[in-house]
Amino acid sequence: MTAPAHHRATAVEQFRRDGFANAGAVLPPEAVARLKEGAVRLIAAFTDEGLRADDYWNFPVEGDERPVLYRVHNLEKQDWSPERELLHREELAELAAAFVGGPVVPTAYALVLKEPYRAAEVPWHRDRVNVGPHTVCNLSICLDDAGPQNGCLEAVPGSHLLPDDAEVPEVRASGPVVAVPAREGDVVVHDVRLVHGSGQNTNGAWRRTIVIEYADPAAPPAP
Numbered sequence: 544m545t546a547p548a549h550h551r552a553t554a555v556e557q558f559r560r561d562g563f564a565n566a567g568a569v570l571p572p573e574a575v576a577r578l579k580e581g582a583v584r585l586i587a588a589f590t591d592e593g594l595r596a597d598d599y600w601n602f603p604v605e606g607d608e609r610p611v612l613y614r615v616h617n618l619e620k621q622d623w624s625p626e627r628e629l630l631h632r633e634e635l636a637e638l639a640a641a642f643v644g645g646p647v648v649p650t651a652y653a654l655v656l657k658e659p660y661r662a663a664e665v666p667w668h669r670d671r672v673n674v675g676p677h678t679v680c681n682l683s684i685c686l687d688d689a690g691p692q693n694g695c696l697e698a699v700p701g702s703h704l705l706p707d708d709a710e711v712p713e714v715r716a717s718g719p720v721v722a723v724p725a726r727e728g729d730v731v732v733h734d735v736r737l738v739h740g741s742g743q744n745t746n747g748a749w750r751r752t753i754v755i756e757y758a759d760p761a762a763p764p765a766p
């Protein structure tokens with residue numbers, strides 16, 4: 544079941560106040576399952592078939608010949624039809640438009656993954672600050688259940704409203720730091736100005752998400 548309308552209104556309210564929200568299930572379960580199958584194939588091309596390409600972002604591990612894949616960039620350009628077409632489902636753009644409060648255009652697509660045990664933490668950061676609050680958001684379609692043990696999103700509520708020059712380590716230290724757990728199929732949204740990060744994957748459960756950035760068409764591009 545997809546999330547009811549009152550849940551949507553609550554999520555929008557939370558997004559405006561905190562800079563993030565879990566909007567619940569937005570796509571039908573079969574669409575999520577197909578996206579997950581496509582993601583698994585893309586990952587296997589790297590891990591099992593030896594594909595190496597600029598869009599497959601990875602880092603080496605000392606003493607281990609297998610590099611750790613953490614992102615497939617330009618997801619809309621990868622060879623994974625027909626599942627790839629699901630990136631353009633209108634439910635996703637409609638959700639983003641509700642958060643931004645007006646029309647949106649997709650500006651980036653990626654598969655972000657945390658391999659069990661081997662994934663690194665994501666250092667705390669803000670994605671962008673050259674845009675106003677509530678004008679550019681990231682939608683994360685969760686392909687697995689996620690919690691702090693496998694590196695779900697963590698953030699400081701309200702930090703998207705801080706000035707552009709706020710110091711990320713200080714904002715994190717003052718907190719509060721909140722984990723944003725999700726179930727498979729949930730869509731988690733965050734403002735690109737949000738101060739956020741995520742931990743390692745220590746419980747052996749994959750964490751894979753498809754991230755789509757949507758922007759107010761008037762917003763300047765990423766620097």
Ligand code: NI
Pocket residue numbers: 668669670739
């Ligand atoms: Ni980020």
